[in-house]
Amino acid sequence: MTTPLSRDFWQGFRDGAPFILVIVPFGAVFGVVATEVGLNIAQIMGFSVLVIAGAAQFVALQMMVENAPVLIVLAASLAVNLRMAMYSASLAPHLGQVSWWKRGLISYVMVDQVYAASILKYDQRPEMTPAQKLAYFVGVAAPVVPPWYLATWAGAALGANIPAGLPIDFAVPITFLALIVPMLRSLAHVAAALVSILGVLVFAFLPFNLGLLVAALLAMMTGAEVERRMSARRAP
Amino acid sequence: MSFTTAQIWIIIIGLGLGSYLLRLSFLGLIGGRDLPEWVLRHLRYTAVAIMPGMITPLILFPQATGGALDPVRLGAALATIAISLWTKNATLTIFGGAAVLFALHFAIG
Numbered sequence: 255m256t257t258p259l260s261r262d263f264w265q266g267f268r269d270g271a272p273f274i275l276v277i278v279p280f281g282a283v284f285g286v287v288a289t290e291v292g293l294n295i296a297q298i299m300g301f302s303v304l305v306i307a308g309a310a311q312f313v314a315l316q317m318m319v320e321n322a323p324v325l326i327v328l329a330a331s332l333a334v335n336l337r338m339a340m341y342s343a344s345l346a347p348h349l350g351q352v353s354w355w356k357r358g359l360i361s362y363v364m365v366d367q368v369y370a371a372s373i374l375k376y377d378q379r380p381e382m383t384p385a386q387k388l389a390y391f392v393g394v395a396a397p398v399v400p401p402w403y404l405a406t407w408a409g410a411a412l413g414a415n416i417p418a419g420l421p422i423d424f425a426v427p428i429t430f431l432a433l434i435v436p437m438l439r440s441l442a443h444v445a446a447a448l449v450s451i452l453g454v455l456v457f458a459f460l461p462f463n464l465g466l467l468v469a470a471l472l473a474m475m476t477g478a479e480v481e482r483r484m485s486a487r488r489a490p
Numbered sequence: 491m492s493f494t495t496a497q498i499w500i501i502i503i504g505l506g507l508g509s510y511l512l513r514l515s516f517l518g519l520i521g522g523r524d525l526p527e528w529v530l531r532h533l534r535y536t537a538v539a540i541m542p543g544m545i546t547p548l549i550l551f552p553q554a555t556g557g558a559l560d561p562v563r564l565g566a567a568l569a570t571i572a573i574s575l576w577t578k579n580a581t582l583t584i585f586g587g588a589a590v591l592f593a594l595h596f597a598i599g
Contacts, residue, residue, distance in 0.1 A: 272581040275588060292491050292595050297498055303507025309544075314505055318491050318498075332508045337540050343516035344536035351522040354533050359513035366541070373537050411590075421595050423554050424563050427545040432583035435539050435574035446535040447542045453545035471538040477535030478528070485557065 262386045266393020268312040269375070273367045273398050276429045278309050278405040285409020287312070291319055295410050302406035306365055306399065308426075310334040311462075333462040340470065341369045349374050349391065351384045360388070366400075370433040378485040379439070441484065446477030561598060566591035 288298045299313050322330070331450035332433060341364055349360060372391045377380065382390070438444050453469025460468065493501075525533075542574045551557040570587030577583060 262579075269580065272584045275584055295500065297502060300502040300506075302498070304502060305509050307509055310505065311507065314501060318493060319500070321492055323505075324497050325499060326502055328504045328508065331505050332512070335505075335509045335512050336508060337544075338512040339515045340536050340540060342513055342518075343520075345535045346520040347512070347525060347530060347533065349517060350520055354521075357517050357521070358514065361510060361517055364513040366544075370537055370541060377534075421554065421562060421566075421591055423552065424548070424591055425584045425588065427548045427563075427567060428587035429584055430541050430545045431567060431570045432574055432580045432587065433569040434538065434545075435571055435583070436578065436580065437538050443535065443538045446538045450539050450541075451546045454546050458547070463505045466540070467542050469543045470536075473539030473543070476533045477539065480530040481531055481534070 260387045260455055262382070262389035263393040263396075266372070266390040267374075267396055268393075270368065270397045273371075273394075273429060274401050276367070276425040277398055277401045279324060279425050281402045281405030282409035282412075284308060284311055284315075285406045285411070286413060288315055288393050291409050291414055295407070298406060298410045299403070301434070302403055306363070307335055307338070307401075308401060326368065330462050333464060333467075337470065338364060344373060345369065348373075348387050349384060352388050356388060360391060363392075363399050365395075365398065367396045367398055367429060367433070374433060374437060400407035437438045440481070442480035445480045446473040449473040449476040450453055560589065562594040565594050 284302065287299055288301065293301075301314070305311055305314075310331045313334050314327055317327040317330050342361070343365070345360070349357065350359075368391065371394045372387070375390055376387055408412055434447065438447060450469050450473035455471050457465030457468045459465070549563060550559060552560050554560075554562050555563075566587055569590040570583060573586040573590075574580075574583040577586070
């Protein structure tokens with residue numbers, strides 16, 4: 255029998271499936287590069303299973319190649335993942351009511367694509383219950399996380415047999431654009447996105463990717479302020 | 491690279507644990523409690539505040555070209571935005587964007 259919850263799960267699964275196109279090349283490239291750097295298969299899989307955050311993993315790898323001190327490697331790669339705390343705060347009003355072990359599990363699979371697809375859905379369908387929101391979230395994660403492990407392993411096993419020169423690095427911006435454009439549905443959202451773009455360019459000089467966090471905070475303040483003024487104008 | 495096996499595992503486990511705690515942070519602490527309206531108003535813009543900033547350098551200064559503006563990647567980004575506005579469908583947008591990317595790569599790359 256099809257219950258409403260399994261419907262939300264499969265809807266999430268369908269929405270998450272196209273991300274395989276991004277996850278597979280990204281994970282494979284990580285496996286290849288990490289092998290070339292000299293990590294063994296257990297260490298490479300350790301990264302992809304324990305961290306599941308491509309950008310931070312690449313930063314850690316890069317710093318290791320440069321022989322940076324262990325603490326600096328950790329600081330720089332964790333700074334890239336500070337945005338996850340913002341995702342966590344943004345999901346709290348939607349998923350905060352579910353039991354603690356489910357929140358613990360959600361946190362493990364909270365990657366960019368799963369977060370963005372879910373928050374887009376929650377905004378479009380505010381009538382969803384926390385249980386439905388959870389089912390959708392898990393549905394999006396299901397086709398995203400296992401391929402990440404498999405692709406990393408394949409990349410590490412196949413090594414440099416992947417043809418060089420293909421622009422697969424650009425799979426990430428394309429997916430993000432596909433997620434961001436539908437979010438720009440009010441003046442406040444557009445203003446926030448513009449401040450985010452300008453801010454990251456202006457604050458590019460800051461170390462450890464902190465420019466992105468400064469830009470994101472300014473963009474959130476911009477979105478909130480534009481929304482406040484628009485609703486104040488609309489009020490009687 | 492000159493790290494001992496122990497140091498490599500400290501990095502892997504430290505990054506894994508730290509990333510997990512960042513993801514758990516607010517979701518774990520706040521739980522079902524209600525947040526003030528002004529906080530919620532800011533949180534509504536989290537996704538549009540972070541994601542455009544994350545990809546802007548990847549589009550304008552791709553590492554693969556040493557940071558030079560690349561017509562293949564810029565063209566694919568603009569096409570992806572156009573396809574998204576036109577189809578209003580994320581799946582079609584990802585496939586369409588990837589198709590334009592590879593078409594441009596083999597045509598002018």
